Structure formats: structure tokens, C-alpha cells
Amino acid sequence: MYSIIVCAHGDLAESFKRSAEMIFGKTDKFYPVRFVPGENLEDIKKKISAVISQNNLTDVLILADLFCGSPYNAAAAIAFDRQSVEVVSGVNLSIILEAVSGQNTSTLAEIVAHIKKIAPDTVKSFRDVLAAQESEESL
Amino acid sequence: MYSIIVCAHGDLAESFKRSAEMIFGKTDKFYPVRFVPGENLEDIKKKISAVISQNNLTDVLILADLFCGSPYNAAAAIAFDRQSVEVVSGVNLSIILEAVSGQNTSTLAEIVAHIKKIAPDTVKSFRDVLAAQESEESL
Numbered sequence: 001m002y003s004i005i006v007c008a009h010g011d012l013a014e015s016f017k018r019s020a021e022m023i024f025g026k027t028d029k030f031y032p033v034r035f036v037p038g039e040n041l042e043d044i045k046k047k048i049s050a051v052i053s054q055n056n057l058t059d060v061l062i063l064a065d066l067f068c069g070s071p072y073n074a075a076a077a078i079a080f081d082r083q084s085v086e087v088v089s090g091v092n093l094s095i096i097l098e099a100v101s102g103q104n105t106s107t108l109a110e111i112v113a114h115i116k117k118i119a120p121d122t123v124k125s126f127r128d129v130l131a132a133q134e135s136e137e138s139l
Numbered sequence: 140m141y142s143i144i145v146c147a148h149g150d151l152a153e154s155f156k157r158s159a160e161m162i163f164g165k166t167d168k169f170y171p172v173r174f175v176p177g178e179n180l181e182d183i184k185k186k187i188s189a190v191i192s193q194n195n196l197t198d199v200l201i202l203a204d205l206f207c208g209s210p211y212n213a214a215a216a217i218a219f220d221r222q223s224v225e226v227v228s229g230v231n232l233s234i235i236l237e238a239v240s241g242q243n244t245s246t247l248a249e250i251v252a253h254i255k256k257i258a259p260d261t262v263k264s265f266r267d268v269l270a271a272q273e274s275e276e277s278l
Contacts, residue, residue, distance in 0.1 A: 009161050012232065015154035019204065022148050022176060037161060065158065065232040067263050076265045090261035092231040093151065093204040112264055120259035122229035124206050125251055126215045 002108045003029040003057040004099050006091060007048055007075055008065035010034065020096045027100055031055065035071045045074035052078070052085075059084050059108040061099055063091035086112045094122035141247045142168040142196040143238050145230060146187055146214055147204035149173065159235045166239055170194065174210045184213035191217070191224075198223050198247040200238055202230035225251045233261035 004027075006013040013032030021027055031051045035044045052060060062079070064072035067089035079085040086108055088095070095115055102111040143166075145152040152171030160166055170190045174183045191199060201218070203211035206228035218224040225247055227234070234254055241250040 009158040009232065010154060012151075012154040012158045015149060015151040019148040019151045023208075066236075067233065067261060069162075069232075072265075076268075079265050080269070087265035089263045089265075090231045090233055092229045092234075093148065093208075094206065094229055095231075095262070097205075112266075116262065116264055116267075119262035122206060123234070123255065123258035124228045125255055126211075126218050126226035126228075127251075128255075129215075130219070 001029060001103050002059040002061050002106075002111065003031065003055070004103070005031045005033055005048060005051055005057075005060055005062045005075075006064075006096070007033040007044065007062055007071035008035065008091070009069065009071065010036065012065055016091065016093065016096050019093055020100055023097065024100055029055075029057070029103065030100065033071070035069075035074075039070075041070050041074055041077075044070055045077055048074055048078055060086070061108060061111060062087045063095060063099060064089045065091055084108070088112060088115055090119070092122055095119060140168060140242050141198040141200050141245075141250065142170065142194070143242070144170045144172055144187060144190055144196075144199055144201045144214075145203075145235070146172040146183065146201055146210035147174065147230070148208065148210065149175065151204055155230065155232065155235050158232055159239055162236065163239055168194075168196070168242065169239065172210070174208075174213075178209075180209050180213055180216075183209055184216055187213055187217055199225070200247060200250060201226045202234060202238060203228045204230055223247070227251060227254055229258065231261055234258060
């Protein structure tokens, strides 16, 4: 069972956890990490590393808020040295729910592949959805 | 200038606003709306409508957390009746920053098109980025 670390600016990671728990109930092996004003890349890297070592995490999926933001860059630096750590940027609530859903059934490699596959389809415009429905109905 | 409403489970919308402000400084015409336990679709629809009417918003981009979640469905119901309201699901911090960046330069239609275009590329796996870099370096 892989663990999930969400690492994000401000308190976004904790909010993702609370929102996921509002939908799914209590999460397991799910660790939010804050990147707060005044911290630098080294600080956030230390915080992520501390979560990994203090909880004896092995397979870890780190979901970061922003490609090339400090949370992502810190996570990438850790993953560079550890093959059992994967990092994906651009986390949204759909990705969080997929990651939590897969914890008991997917390997770390499988969940990364799955997230990459489903991610583009999580962003949908209502007008496109409506147009597609109307087009189907007219068939 | 379009307004931005972020509508999400729990306090995720407020966290997105705080994280965006941590990066960009104060936002303008940016309204977070909570969907909390015990509320139903009608409640969240009323809350979004109240934000629109109380602030006299005209062009509105509603960013919802989850396709077909209650915040999305409520926003979609409002957009169905109002052409000047657009809804996009799957909000992440990159999309928030793009939406805020475009407020002074893009129309509502332009920002929706832009978000649809950039969204798939906001979700990146570190190992893919690394492999692409190594492949470039070996050329």
C-alpha cells in the first residue's frame, strides 16, 4: 500500500485531505505538508523527508500543487534519489480521490499511470458537456 | 473583467484563494464558496446565486472541484440559465493562477478556452519530465 503526501502552498494540502474525507470518510497513510511564506526549497524538502522517515514510508506518491513550484521541486529532488517515491504535479480533488481509491488495489507505478490517464478528463467545461449531450440527443 | 467563483467541498475553495494570494498577492473579484456536510444541491446553488447577486457579478467563471459533484452540478444549473456564467470542473492551483492572471486581459470565453488548452499539461509526472530531459541531453 503506497502512502500519499500532498505538498502545496499554504494550507491547501490539509484542505484536500478534509475534502477527500468529507466524500470518502477517513483516509489512511495520507499526509498533508504545508509550504508557508518564509520557507525555502530546503525547508520544504526537509519537511517532506521528515514525514517519510518518521512514518517509515516506503512507496510514496507525492502530489504537488504546481509544476516547478517549490513543493514540486522539493518533492522532485527527493524522488531523484529514491526510486520508491513518485511525484505528480497539478493535483486536484479528482486526482486525490483516485489516489485514495487506489491505495488498496494499485501499485505505485499503476496509480501514477492511472492518474496520468484520467487527469485530462477531470477538467471539463459545462458548455462542452452540454453540447455533447445535445448532440447525442439529436441523433 | 470576469469574476471568479471557486466552489468546492469543505474549505478547499478558501485554501485555493489563500494559496493564490501567497503567490500573486491580493486577488480581486475572487469568491470562494463552501459546500459543507449537511447541505444539499439546492443549498449550494443558493449560496452561489447569492454571491453573484450580492456582488452584482456579470461575467462569472465558476471553477468547481469535481465533475458531477454537488458544487459542479449547482454551478451547472446556474450556467444553464445564464449565458454569462461558465463552469469548469477539476480546478487545481495552476488553473486558479491562470484564471487570476487572465482577469485583466481575457474575456470569459477566452479564459475558458485557455484553461481547457493548458489543463492537461498541468499534471506532470516527475519521472516523465526527467526522462524527457535525459533524452534531450543525449541528443
